[in-house]
Amino acid sequence: MQYYLAPMEGITTYIYRNVYHKYFWPMDKYFTPFLVPHSKKGFSARELREIIPEHNEGLTLVPQIMSNQAKDCLNTMEKLKALGYEEVNLNFGCPSKTVVGKHRGAGFLAQTEELDRFLEEIFSHTDQKVSVKTRLGKYDPEEFEEILEIYNRYPIEEVILHPRTQQDFYQKPVRLEAYAYAQEHSRNPLCYNGDVFTKEDGKRLVERFPKLTTLMLGRGLIGDPALAEKLEGIEPKDQWRRLRAFHDEICAGYQEIGGGEKPVLFKMKELWSYLFRLFPGSEKQSKKVRKAQNLTDYQGAVEEVFALLSRQAAI
Numbered sequence: 001m002q003y004y005l006a007p008m009e010g011i012t013t014y015i016y017r018n019v020y021h022k023y024f025w026p027m028d029k030y031f032t033p034f035l036v037p038h039s040k041k042g043f044s045a046r047e048l049r050e051i052i053p054e055h056n057e058g059l060t061l062v063p064q065i066m067s068n069q070a071k072d073c074l075n076t077m078e079k080l081k082a083l084g085y086e087e088v089n090l091n092f093g094c095p096s097k098t099v100v101g102k103h104r105g106a107g108f109l110a111q112t113e114e115l116d117r118f119l120e121e122i123f124s125h126t127d128q129k130v131s132v133k134t135r136l137g138k139y140d141p142e143e144f145e146e147i148l149e150i151y152n153r154y155p156i157e158e159v160i161l162h163p164r165t166q167q168d169f170y171q172k173p174v175r176l177e178a179y180a181y182a183q184e185h186s187r188n189p190l191c192y193n194g195d196v197f198t199k200e201d202g203k204r205l206v207e208r209f210p211k212l213t214t215l216m217l218g219r220g221l222i223g224d225p226a227l228a229e230k231l232e233g234i235e236p237k238d239q240w241r242r243l244r245a246f247h248d249e250i251c252a253g254y255q256e257i258g259g260g261e262k263p264v265l266f267k268m269k270e271l272w273s274y275l276f277r278l279f280p281g282s283e284k285q286s287k288k289v290r291k292a293q294n295l296t297d298y299q300g301a302v303e304e305v306f307a308l309l310s311r312q313a314a315i
Helices: 014-023 045-051 070-082 105-110 112-124 141-151 176-185 199-208 219-223 227-231 239-257 261-278 283-291 295-314
Strands: 002-005 029-031 087-092 129-134 159-161 190-193 214-217
Touching: 014 239, 070 087, 070 112, 087 105, 105 112, 105 141, 112 141, 129 141, 141 176, 159 176, 176 190, 199 227, 214 227, 219 227, 219 261, 239 261, 239 295, 261 283, 261 295, 283 295
Parallel strands: 002 029, 002 214, 087 129, 129 159, 159 190, 190 214
Antiparallel strands: none
């Protein structure tokens, strides 16, 4: 099985990607959180930090672009090509209301004629590999039949399918029957994405789809960095020691960037919102992490979480 790290805004930064790669199962591809093309300016300093080669050495990185304007998208693709990127990923899957309201991400799926023209323009003017990350549609999973017909017209490197509609967001169950339809009818390679949180989830998915070769892991991997090892049937060694070192290096990396304590606290608390599921019975300690107002208090609260784990392991 090949594994990809899903792009998650504010979490899967270059700091996160590098530290993850150091301590846990290496991903076959890492995808950046989406870049939004600007018609009259280049990359921002923050965007450059994410994509410059020296921040991604040893990783296979695929920059993700979110756009509904082919000219701007192609301009950004050329800039990425100059940095050495042979593949880009187009985001047709983000369900955020602010994104969808601008007819981007999953919102673009409701405009099938425009989507088709966009892809025609892209593939007519580039020799880069282009993959897409997509949902089934905006309102109804039946929209996917027409959307897949559009994808089938183009030599897409890979269709990474999250089998929900935009309006499903993340609450409704994944629609596995739609992924089965994609497996039967897609002319392009497929990658599955969505609701793989445990080894058992992965096992059920492979039993349902024996031809499955590629998984993109997002929230499940952020909540359990050893997930890919478990999916491979490997019992993680030194998981908690690695997790602590992983956490500490990410926190130190954000501090080195500068900008003060608040941005560091925000990023680390967001990461912990996923990691807490690894620590059952830590509600009291978790509350301290969430309420920490400075890094000293935060580190003290984190110490309590890991100390609780040590006590539980000793029982």
